[in-house]
Amino acid sequence: MEVTAIKDLMSQFDASSLREFSYKNGSEDLVFSKNESSALATIESASVAAPAVSATPTIAVAAAEEVAPVAAQATGQAEGEEVASPLVGVAYLSPGPDKSAFVSVGDSVKKGQTLMIIEAMKVMNEIPAPHDGMVTEILVANEDVVEFGQGLVRIK
Structure with missing residues (x-):
């Protein structure tokens, strides 16, 4: 060819x-x-x-296409532990297109609470909070393709 x-x-x-x-x-x-x-x-x-x-x-x-980071950080990195993606897939921040987000910056979360969903091979995988805390930053946008180990949110 x-x-x-x-x-x-x-x-x-x-x-x-x-x-x-x-x-x-x-x-x-x-x-x-x-x-x-x-x-x-x-x-x-x-x-x-x-x-x-x-x-x-x-x-x-x-093809040289770089994806710009969604969350621009003006003063550096936000505080808290980064929750990494356990798999490759598409991140959804809400349970449906017309529904509100699972979490927002400033929300308090409990261990096990759903932070977002990652769709992989038509299976919706809930991503739980690893511990109690407050969401300080959301590192991905709705419907972003995420890689294994990529940061999703920060919890302080």
């Missing part, structure tokens, strides 16, 4: 609402994903016959 064709597919993929795209043709595999901080496309070609040498060239094209 030509590099210009790959670039054209990448721009169409970026403009679409698809989260993942894969294409296979013989010995070529092409995969795009928006589930990470940058999209990655990989092509694997068939082995090139050369005297006693076998090569599988790989072309990697990365």
